[in-house]
Amino acid sequence: MRFKLTFDIEPVEQARPRARKFKKGIMMYDPAKVKQFKRRLHAMAKYQYHGEPLTGELSVKIYFYRAVQKSISKIERHRRLTGVHGPTVKPDLDNYIKSTLDALNGVLWKDDNLITTITAHKKYAEQPRIEIEVEEK
Numbered sequence: 001m002r003f004k005l006t007f008d009i010e011p012v013e014q015a016r017p018r019a020r021k022f023k024k025g026i027m028m029y030d031p032a033k034v035k036q037f038k039r040r041l042h043a044m045a046k047y048q049y050h051g052e053p054l055t056g057e058l059s060v061k062i063y064f065y066r067a068v069q070k071s072i073s074k075i076e077r078h079r080r081l082t083g084v085h086g087p088t089v090k091p092d093l094d095n096y097i098k099s100t101l102d103a104l105n106g107v108l109w110k111d112d113n114l115i116t117t118i119t120a121h122k123k124y125a126e127q128p129r130i131e132i133e134v135e136e137k
Contacts, residue, residue, distance in 0.1 A: 001054070002135040005108075007044045010128040011064040012037035013091030014098035038103040041130070045107040054109045054136050059117040061133040064096045065125035080124040093122045100130060108134055 017028045030038070066087055068080050079085045097120050101112040109115070116137070 002133070003049070004131065004133040005045065005048050007041060007048075007130045007132075008127065009037070009041055009044060009130060011066060011096045011130055012099055013095035014102070015095075034099055037099060041100065041103040042107060045104050049108055053106055054114065054134070056114065057137040058109055058115045059135045059137060060101075060115050061119045062097065062100060063121045063123060063131040064093070064100075065123050065127070065129045065131070067128045068124045068126075081126065083123065085124075087122050087124055093120055096120070096122065100132075104132075108132075 012034060015031045015034050018031055020027045020029070029035070068077055072080075076085070080087075097118065101115065105111055
């Protein structure tokens, strides 16, 4: 089985978890921005994907399209949108991957530990989005 989905959502990187101390121990939680992103992406995936979560070995290809900064020249903007200059700035690609894969657990796949191959790209675009292609091996 192979499918491709596009989510019109600005990619958000996985930030370090926050901790709160209680009498009985410590509770770890995601920052609000990450938590909101994961919930929204999870809901978008449920809306687009109507099958059961996959349970076999998976190969995943992800494209993260981020917005071009507004404070740059028209020439530099064109270079970024045409791929001449890539987004070599923070956030790191691996942090985008982590937040996205976690958000899609239970919808596209049972758990992201089923993914044995992953290819990811970080690019600039007019419209921020995430495109994902999943193949069950």
